[in-house]
Amino acid sequence: MSIHPGKTTLIGVLGGMGPLATVDLLQKIIEETPVSRDQDHVPVVAWNVPQIPDRQRALAGTGESPLPALLAAVSQLNSLSVSHIVIPCNTAHHWFDTLAAASDAPLIHIADATLASVAYLVKKRTEVLQNIGLIATKGTLEAGWYQQRFAALGAATLEPDEQEMETLFVPGCYAVKRGELHKGGALLGQLAQRLIDRGAQRLILACTEVPPALAAVNSHWLDVSLDPTRALAQACVREWQRSDKE
Amino acid sequence: MSIHPGKTTLIGVLGGMGPLATVDLLQKIIEETPVSRDQDHVPVVAWNVPQIPDRQRALAGTGESPLPALLAAVSQLNSLSVSHIVIPCNTAHHWFDTLAAASDAPLIHIADATLASVAYLVKKRTEVLQNIGLIATKGTLEAGWYQQRFAALGAATLEPDEQEMETLFVPGCYAVKRGELHKGGALLGQLAQRLIDRGAQRLILACTEVPPALAAVNSHWLDVSLDPTRALAQACVREWQRSDKE
Numbered sequence: 492m493s494i495h496p497g498k499t500t501l502i503g504v505l506g507g508m509g510p511l512a513t514v515d516l517l518q519k520i521i522e523e524t525p526v527s528r529d530q531d532h533v534p535v536v537a538w539n540v541p542q543i544p545d546r547q548r549a550l551a552g553t554g555e556s557p558l559p560a561l562l563a564a565v566s567q568l569n570s571l572s573v574s575h576i577v578i579p580c581n582t583a584h585h586w587f588d589t590l591a592a593a594s595d596a597p598l599i600h601i602a603d604a605t606l607a608s609v610a611y612l613v614k615k616r617t618e619v620l621q622n623i624g625l626i627a628t629k630g631t632l633e634a635g636w637y638q639q640r641f642a643a644l645g646a647a648t649l650e651p652d653e654q655e656m657e658t659l660f661v662p663g664c665y666a667v668k669r670g671e672l673h674k675g676g677a678l679l680g681q682l683a684q685r686l687i688d689r690g691a692q693r694l695i696l697a698c699t700e701v702p703p704a705l706a707a708v709n710s711h712w713l714d715v716s717l718d719p720t721r722a723l724a725q726a727c728v729r730e731w732q733r734s735d736k737e
Numbered sequence: 738m739s740i741h742p743g744k745t746t747l748i749g750v751l752g753g754m755g756p757l758a759t760v761d762l763l764q765k766i767i768e769e770t771p772v773s774r775d776q777d778h779v780p781v782v783a784w785n786v787p788q789i790p791d792r793q794r795a796l797a798g799t800g801e802s803p804l805p806a807l808l809a810a811v812s813q814l815n816s817l818s819v820s821h822i823v824i825p826c827n828t829a830h831h832w833f834d835t836l837a838a839a840s841d842a843p844l845i846h847i848a849d850a851t852l853a854s855v856a857y858l859v860k861k862r863t864e865v866l867q868n869i870g871l872i873a874t875k876g877t878l879e880a881g882w883y884q885q886r887f888a889a890l891g892a893a894t895l896e897p898d899e900q901e902m903e904t905l906f907v908p909g910c911y912a913v914k915r916g917e918l919h920k921g922g923a924l925l926g927q928l929a930q931r932l933i934d935r936g937a938q939r940l941i942l943a944c945t946e947v948p949p950a951l952a953a954v955n956s957h958w959l960d961v962s963l964d965p966t967r968a969l970a971q972a973c974v975r976e977w978q979r980s981d982k983e
Contacts, residue, residue, distance in 0.1 A: 507775070510767050510775065510778045510779075510781070513763075514763045514767065517783075517785065518757075521757055521760065527915050529754065530789070532753075532755070534753070534786040534787065535785045535786065536786065537763075537782065541775040541777075542776055543776070545774075567782075570817070571813055571816070571817075668775055670767070
């Protein structure tokens with residue numbers, strides 16, 4: 492379905508994990524699009540249905556798999572003839588390959604979008620990145636998506652230790668899910684401080700709950716952070732601009 | 738399609754007018770839902786495709802009709818078996834009856850949602866509302882949706898005059914559409930001041946660009962304002978909670 496003469500981009504957002512992270516992505520897609528009128532904005536359809544089993548619990552073996560709900564959402568988005576699908580939830584990328592195989596529309600991986608932003612920084616500032624701090628769920632840390640890509644750039648990845656995950660990351664993340672942004676921001680800001688103290692030059696906020704939480708407390712660590720949600724938004728805008736020129 | 742055992746609510750958002758107003762509604766639906774985990778949030782699918790002809794220009798006779806694009810969006814949302822459709826754009830309610838007739842899912846009118854909020858205020862505070870200020874597009878002002886409903890409550894509606902529309906409302910509104918929230922907020926804040934000076938006890942911000950603009954400049958007129966977008970969000974949450982109890 493062509494929604495605009497000469498344009499065929501329609502970004503499908505497989506969201507709801509959590510719903511606030513989806514709103515954050517939609518907001519950032521708008522911010523990253525240079526426009527002067529409504530009609531120039533990226534066309535997006537967002538499936539923001541949070542009735543998807545908890546991803547962190549599923550990976551920990553303590554909850555049911557979200558895969559059937561994710562596959563159903565991919566099918567719904569494809570029924571609308573979306574051109575691309577993005578997932579504003581890092582942990583859900585555990586099921587990326589299965590979802591990509593089941594989808595007519597290509598999926599954009601959030602770590603690929605982030606790598607494009609990091610590579611751009613390195614190129615632009617002739618910045619030598621030796622140590623990158625990674626804030627993410629246990630599932631994302633163990634998957635290695637970010638670490639492998641950063642290693643290809645010659646950078647080591649610093650991760651939270653087990654105790655920091657239990658006392659700072661997990662309670663911070665679930666505070667955000669309950670809407671307690673300030674509480675979450677305070678805990679996650681402490682975690683950022685720890686990684687900086689260990690030598691991280693940049694922080695990757697690779698859990699979509701983290702950027703809104705740090706923003707809520709005006710954390711100064713945002714200045715050295717890269718936000719994969721924003722990188723994903725930029726990737727969506729690039730697809731839209733590319734179709735504009737074709 | 739049942740997305741959750743015992744629940745059949747799936748709110749369809751006919752958005753993109755502009756895209757920021759849609760994000761604002763999604764954010765407010767989350768804020769208005771008392772939850773402790775992702776899975777308790779309202780399931781929403783948002784059609785945020787801004788390639789819809791300008792509503793204000795169409796009503797002024799200087800642009801093409803948005804109706805075909807709106808009907809196509811209603812059809813897409815119905816194909817996902819949404820339970821209700823809401824439109825975070827007051828002016829687009831000009832085509833409400835035609836869209837409602839073409840939709841399997843019922844549409845919730847933004848002025849009905851607002852009336853419910855005003856009536857609640859009157860009841861709760863035993864507030865005698867004599868004069869309500871209405872900030873809206875020319876199309877919404879002329880349609881009379883709000884004025885008729887407020888008259889039924891015994892309240893008169895104060896509207897901007899023609900000069901205020903031209904010098905404050907229209908430039909303020911289009912500044913927001915360009916992403917210039919502070920510029921828009923300054924102009925729309927002046928308009929709010931004028932209506933208060935003429936005796937308005939409450940202001941209805943009946944153009945979805947207005948609340949984010951006043952919020953961006955921390956306008957104190959927000960304290961006496963009612964936001965139809967928030968009222969619409971509350972109506973969505975009520976539908977979700979009702980299905981929860983059935």
